[in-house]
């Protein structure tokens with residue numbers, strides 16, 4: 039039976055019920071609904087709605103339901119209840135009879151669902167934080183093992199300057215560090231309890247809401263009841279957190295998909311994260327990474343969807359807000375899955391060092407070095423840039439690398455070039471020179487690895 043039957047004479051149309059019911063997704067809030075119900079029962083004792091003995095009986099029954107839910111969460115969805123709150127109330131009444139009907143005194147599903155969802159979000163923040171840190175750890179380990187793996191760095195997908203695979207890994211560590219810090223930031227704002235805000239105007243019982251918030255592990259209680267039941271900023275913020283981090287993961291995926299292509303062939307992916315083609319026997323496809331890249335789309339969609347759902351909504355609670363859950367659940371599940379999948383991909387990756395080095399040596403990735411060499415000899419940079427451009431054109435014409443051009447050919451473009459130029463053009467020197475903070479020089483990368491490891495413990 040619905041919670042609100044008294045004022046109705048007709049049963050709900052089956053199609054309306056199907057549209058209106060949320061149990062098939064909000065069953066995931068069962069544990070939070072039980073926790074907030076226990077806290078609420080304690081608050082009802084303080085205002086003498088329940089006796090100590092009644093509260094204990096309710097708490098004990100809620101504990102039994104919790105154990106049942108934990109052992110078989112799927113049992114909930116087979117019920118005909120409208121949502122998780124109706125389900126729990128009915129379940130409690132089944133267990134303790136009329137006493138169960140007292141629990142809803144002074145509260146509304148509006149403050150209840152707001153509280154449950156915030157409790158759930160807090161738990162997710164902690165799990166996602168672990169997921170991010172784990173991926174960062176795997177990235178740092180991969181970096182550590184590949185400090186000498188030189189490969190071309192790209193801009194515009196054109197070979198630009200040599201980098202190392204380690205330096206590439208550390209770039210993603212930084213992105214993930216920002217994702218983690220954004221999560222912590224979101225947590226600070228969401229850690230405020232709406233319970234005791236009633237339907238919209240506050241509860242009519244003189245409950246100490248700060249104490250109630252503390253029982254639930256919140257830092258404090260919200261300050262305005264209208265805002266409390268209509269606020270879904272935390273949903274938006276978490277979706278934004280997921281959206282931006284998924285953008286990072288999609289770029290990670292795209293980079294490796296390219297590294298793994300036949301054309302680049304810088305890495306080989308493990309069989310554990312690739313699949314074959316039903317037709318072409320030679321294929322080994324980077325599906326795990328393509329799925330990370332592809333799933334980024336649905337997470338952006340969830341963020342946009344929720345923004346639009348909330349746009350222009352009048353205060354306070356409106357049923358539109360029930361739409362907050364499916365997108366959020368799916369986006370956070372997807373984000374977590376992709377964090378784990380990215381770690382798994384790295385775990386089995388094989389970097390083909392020789393091939394990477396060969397590629398780094400091609401494509402005139404040391405042209406900037408020649409320009410810097412000219413600058414050191416007193417040529418203004420803009421002029422040096424032009425001279426090297428001409429030298430590169432000549433090298434392309436001869437089908438050679440810059441360092442393979444005879445000195446006499448180089449001197450056609452500038453007489454200041456001497457035979458001291460050849461060590462400057464060596465790959466290692468390109469790396470060594472970039473020793474300012476954040477650069478690719480081996481000692482900078484080693485320092486970044488050490489600093490990150492310290493940060494992650």
Ligand code: ARG
Nearest residue numbers: 060121147148151355359360
């Ligand atoms: N299932 C609802 C939701 O998720 C719970 C709140 C219902 N409140 C109401 N006034 N009908 O939003």
